[in-house]
Amino acid sequence: MSASLIYDLAPIGSTVAWSDGTPRPPERHKKKLSAWQTRNSQGRLIRKEGKRGVGATSLTPCFTLHEGNLGANGIITVRIHRTFSLDSGLTFKVVERPTLGSVRIFDRPGANAELVHLATHRQAAAEWLSRHGYPHAILEEVTADEVAADHIEGRAAA
Known part of the structure; x- marks a missing residue:
């Protein structure tokens, strides 16, 4: 899939893989493997x-993926995010979509909200929120309509 199809079709909370199409280098080539x-x-x-504007400059639509966390002893010190514009030359694939009934927890309301956790159900979401500091958090349940929309036009095969 292209980046624009991920932007248009993949629901927030999906696991998305990206690739440049090159084969994985051997483990012994540390620098090449890291770049790959x-x-x-x-x-x-x-x-x-x-699409948004900054002064006279217009920025193209984009999406952000949370790749992982760095830290120790249960304390996250750095979150690794990757942002891709719709003109990216990489190939993308939806690996997993959020399941029906799971609950997305966004850090705030509005267009710039960011998913901070995907819980399996509403009680797990409330439990997670009680342990983390997001006073303006918004909960959004994955609905049957959203899951059904993934199966229209062959989207589930993507």
Whole structure:
């Protein structure tokens, strides 16, 4: 899939893989492998941003994936996010979509909201929120209509 199809079709909370199409280098080539992993990985879709302007400059729509966290002893010190514009030359694939009944937790309301957690159900979402500091969090349940829309026009095969 192209980046624009991910933007249009993949629901927030999906796990998305990206690739440049090159084969994985052997483990012994540390620098080549590290560079390859930058262009070939996966993450959870946490945000979609439409076209926006900064002064006289117009920025194209993009989406952001949460690739992972760095930290120790249960403390996250760095979150690794990757943002892709719709004109990216990489190939994308939806690996997993959020399941029916799961609950998305966004950090705030509005267009710039970012997914901070995907819970299996509403009680798990409330439990997670009680342990984390998001006072303006918004909960959004994955609905049957959204899951059904994924199966229209062959989207489930993507």
